[in-house]
Amino acid sequence: MKEFRHRFLLPKIAGDGCVYLCGHSLGLQPRTAAAYVDQELKDWAELGVEGHFRAKNPWMPYHKLLSEQTAELVGAKPLEVVVMNSLTVNLHLMMVSFYRPTASKHKIVIERGAFPSDQYAVKSQIQFHGFDPATSLIELTPLRGEICLREEEIESLIERSDDIALIMMGGVNYATGQAFDMARITRAGHKKGCAVGFDLAHAAGNLNLKLHEWGPDFAVWCSYKYLNGGPGSVAGCFVHERHAQARSLPRLAGWWGHDEGSRFEMAPDFQPMSGADGWQLSNPSIVSLAVLRASMDIFREAGMDRLRAKSESLTAYLEFLLNREPSSNFSIITPREKTRRGAQVSIRIVRNGRLLCERLAAEGVLGDWREPDTFRVAPVPLYNSYHDVFRFARRFAAAIR
Numbered sequence: 001m002k003e004f005r006h007r008f009l010l011p012k013i014a015g016d017g018c019v020y021l022c023g024h025s026l027g028l029q030p031r032t033a034a035a036y037v038d039q040e041l042k043d044w045a046e047l048g049v050e051g052h053f054r055a056k057n058p059w060m061p062y063h064k065l066l067s068e069q070t071a072e073l074v075g076a077k078p079l080e081v082v083v084m085n086s087l088t089v090n091l092h093l094m095m096v097s098f099y100r101p102t103a104s105k106h107k108i109v110i111e112r113g114a115f116p117s118d119q120y121a122v123k124s125q126i127q128f129h130g131f132d133p134a135t136s137l138i139e140l141t142p143l144r145g146e147i148c149l150r151e152e153e154i155e156s157l158i159e160r161s162d163d164i165a166l167i168m169m170g171g172v173n174y175a176t177g178q179a180f181d182m183a184r185i186t187r188a189g190h191k192k193g194c195a196v197g198f199d200l201a202h203a204a205g206n207l208n209l210k211l212h213e214w215g216p217d218f219a220v221w222c223s224y225k226y227l228n229g230g231p232g233s234v235a236g237c238f239v240h241e242r243h244a245q246a247r248s249l250p251r252l253a254g255w256w257g258h259d260e261g262s263r264f265e266m267a268p269d270f271q272p273m274s275g276a277d278g279w280q281l282s283n284p285s286i287v288s289l290a291v292l293r294a295s296m297d298i299f300r301e302a303g304m305d306r307l308r309a310k311s312e313s314l315t316a317y318l319e320f321l322l323n324r325e326p327s328s329n330f331s332i333i334t335p336r337e338k339t340r341r342g343a344q345v346s347i348r349i350v351r352n353g354r355l356l357c358e359r360l361a362a363e364g365v366l367g368d369w370r371e372p373d374t375f376r377v378a379p380v381p382l383y384n385s386y387h388d389v390f391r392f393a394r395r396f397a398a399a400i401r
């Protein structure tokens with residue numbers, strides 16, 4: 001796995017000694033990204049509009065170059081995935097189709113303290129349908145004195161409720177790093193007739209996902225975190241095969257989701273493509289897709305199985321080194337079991353946490369600070385080394401003392 005580190009450009013903050021444990025916020029740039037982008041700029045310069053058909057990689061079907069790799073990455077069939085838009089936009093598009101509240105079944109389940117964009121999205125959807133988040137939103141809360149959620153608690157809540165329309169959770173909680181048993185949550189939800197969707201912002205490119213087999217109705221993710229697609233890059237979307245031909249689902253339509261055989265006949269009636277492709281709205285940013293391709297080609301070469309194996313031991317090593325520190329000024333809130341977390345350790349700092357992070361950042365040791373007290377660090381198996389983890393732990397220990 002070592003060889004992959006050199007495929008990425010490591011930031012030059014504080015010289016060559018930067019320790020970058022921030023792949024959960026913004027993944028690093030593949031060295032090949034510039035060449036992938038240059039190809040498209042060159043074809044645009046030389047071909048203009050003809051590039052849609054005559055570019056080396058014609059832009060018209062360009063997004064399909066990513067279907068197989070994306071499907072592989074999340075354990076889906078190519079028909080079930082598409083890269084388009086941004087994460088929150090995709091989340092809204094999916095809720096338009098899969099959140100169908102009625103007077104007796106109108107609630108959405110989400111984790112308490114979910115990423116703000118997800119909270120705003122679900123609340124605004126509830127309001128859009130004329131319901132009130134105060135009575136239509138269920139926020140999953142850990143048991144008293146605990147930090148992470150227990151799947152059996154989630155399961156029993158679902159079992160005893162008849163009014164849940166949609167369960168929409170993170171695959172990995174961004175704050176605690178807890179990975180959820182998505183198969184189990186999906187099963188419980190479907191048994192009660194709920195739609196089930198996951199936000200995989202912190203799971204795609206991090207966990208070994210099996211979306212087709214687990215069976216949620218939809219999933220969405222961004223590609224600038226573990227997937228290294230670059231700031232604001234094009235996001236991903238999964239719609240389970242069982243909905244591939246579902247013409248009865250309401251959806252917000254755009255021309256790029258129209259049957260490609262007749263898209264350019266410019267007919268007034270919308271005929272969706274089968275599968276996730278049918279939820280596309282617009283022709284995508286080719287430059288952004290080019291960067292993502294550079295990264296996805298590396299993912300394919302490395303393989304999620306191997307990456308996940310290295311990830312588990314990198315994270316365990318980080319946990320081990322931190323646990324050797326006797327300081328009472330911090331504790332690890334990420335679950336200990338490797339199946340219940342991804343490439344992340346969240347450290348709760350009792351006093352002066354922000355100051356500590358700023359000091360480390362000034363030395364080129366980068367993690368991510370979240371108010372009020374959490375320092376999240378992600379050793380990413382593609383480009384982080386055991387030595388990075390060791391250096392982080394040493395600097396952290398010095399700073400906390």
Ligand SMILES: *Cc1c(COP(=O)(O)O)cnc(C)c1O
Binds near residue numbers: 115222
């Ligand atoms: C990063 C992240 C987002 C960001 O949403 P964008 O639409 O890409 O700006 C949303 N949800 C979660 C859970 C995230 O981790």
